[in-house]
Amino acid sequence: MAAISYDSREILAEFAQKYSIGYPLLSDRASEVIRGFGILNQNMAPELRSYGVPHPVEYLISPEGVVVRKYFVPNYQHRVTASTVAFEEFGETAGDAPAVTLASGALRAQIGLASPSAFAGQQVSFFARFRLEPGWHIAPPSIVFDSPELLRQEVTFPEPEIMSFPVLNESLPVHSGSFEGRGSLLLRFPLPDGGLILRGSLSFQLCSETVCEPPQTLPFELPLTLEPFLKT
């Protein structure tokens, strides 16, 4: 991992020390590499101190130098967390990341965050793992967070299979066995530092080949620590 900005080496050295950053912070004083990538922000007039900044983009680059994936969010106040990338690219979650287990009848679900902490404005990943007892199925479930600290949320599940239910005289898209959904939460900016409880709910309907249970909604909570920005 490495980061590039137009700051001087001295500023980067101070920043690295202040935040205990171990990875290289590269100094692109003349914004040449920023231009080379085609991401110079051309909205900044030469007299502004922000003249020469890039549009914020993050790339995962293969050993051969080819872009594998890139991350960007639509404005400067929002960034993707490192844990999001580790999670999305490599399936890694931090060992101390919060998770809850929900169970009802034939369903067990574990919902958790990729990381226990984040900064305001960042995007945090979550996962939702489901296990159904044999013979049971659910339509694609819904997971909704209703915390006001969130600006945006999304979750995706694997492609469901279409199954026919003779008792219902209907074919429905369902999941069976074990499957995992993944989602992301975009935190607002700014937010006060400290502990935050993300409240959400999981809604689903369990069906076997002979019976469909009533739809259920299970509430859950996940704690997230908002880290303080050192600068004011």
Place this chain on the structure above:
Amino acid sequence: MSSYTFRDLAEKTAAMREFRRLRDAGLPIPAEVRDRHVAATNDGYATGPEPGERVPDFALPDQTGAMRTREELTGPSGLFLVFHRSADW
């Protein structure tokens, strides 16, 4: 955000300056001023090479003054490269 259009760089600069003036004075920032500022700073958002495309090679000094190249920074899984605005402000 896309509902704001700017004739030229001067208009964008004015939008950014108005936002900064209120913020630096600790005054309340009307939503319209904030939105115009955000729109001005993000106009023409460019995200560079697409997945599958090669990135330019580079050599830049790091915070210790050592020159670093893309190739040398790359590990077995590749390189995660972050472009950010500034560490200073």
